[in-house]
Every structure is written in C-alpha cells, then in structure tokens.
Amino acid sequence: MSGIKYLLDTNIIIGMYERSPAVIELFKSKQVTINECAYSSITRMELLGFPEISATEIKIISSLLSQMRQLNIQYAIEDKTINLKQQHRIKLPDAIILATALSHQIELLTLDKKLANKL
Numbered sequence: 001m002s003g004i005k006y007l008l009d010t011n012i013i014i015g016m017y018e019r020s021p022a023v024i025e026l027f028k029s030k031q032v033t034i035n036e037c038a039y040s041s042i043t044r045m046e047l048l049g050f051p052e053i054s055a056t057e058i059k060i061i062s063s064l065l066s067q068m069r070q071l072n073i074q075y076a077i078e079d080k081t082i083n084l085k086q087q088h089r090i091k092l093p094d095a096i097i098l099a100t101a102l103s104h105q106i107e108l109l110t111l112d113k114k115l116a117n118k119l
Contacts, residue, residue: 004069005036007101009110010046010093013039017061022111032109038069040100042093077103090115 015023047061073096080099084090094115101108110116
C-alpha cells in the first residue's frame, strides 16, 4: 500500500503531540517514520472533536496529520467492523480503527492493551 506500514491509533497521535516516552520508544524500537504512517477518519474526528480544543492545538494536530495518509471508511471496513463487534466487546471507534488496519493489511500501533490483544 504505497509504503504505508502502520495505522496509528488516536492515543499514539496524542502521544506524538505530547512527546510521550512510550510513543517515542515504540517508534524507535520499530524504526517507524512518519511517511510510513496512516490514520483512520475516526482518529481525525476523535482528535479534533474535543470541545475545549484550542485553535493552536487544531493547527498543530492538523499539521501532524497532513504528514500522513488518511484512510477513509469503506464498505469492506464497515463489514470488518461489524464482524469485530459481533465477536468482541469493543467500542465502535476502536472497532473501526482496528478494521481499517486489518482491511489494509497494515500494523495497528496502539497503546490500548485491550485493543492490541484483539490483533
């Protein structure tokens, strides 16, 4: 998929924004570069949908996202999401993000241990 190897969960992008040691270590250990990363439409909505988000935060997050590829929700992702929801107790946004990674056959990077266990 045109050099894309990783789908970043929302918590990873927040960790990038906050310079989280856990995210920095994860990127180092996997040798992740930003041009190998994508994010789900759901992640964009989660990141920019906070009621108290400032204009500066919107600008910084939008700039960060612009360096990656956005993967939109397609029927195959919807079907995979439905299957995941039927098989696991998983929140809808997490199911969509996981289904996106699985449908595109790329690795999901997440700090959510419950979600990581579904892989």
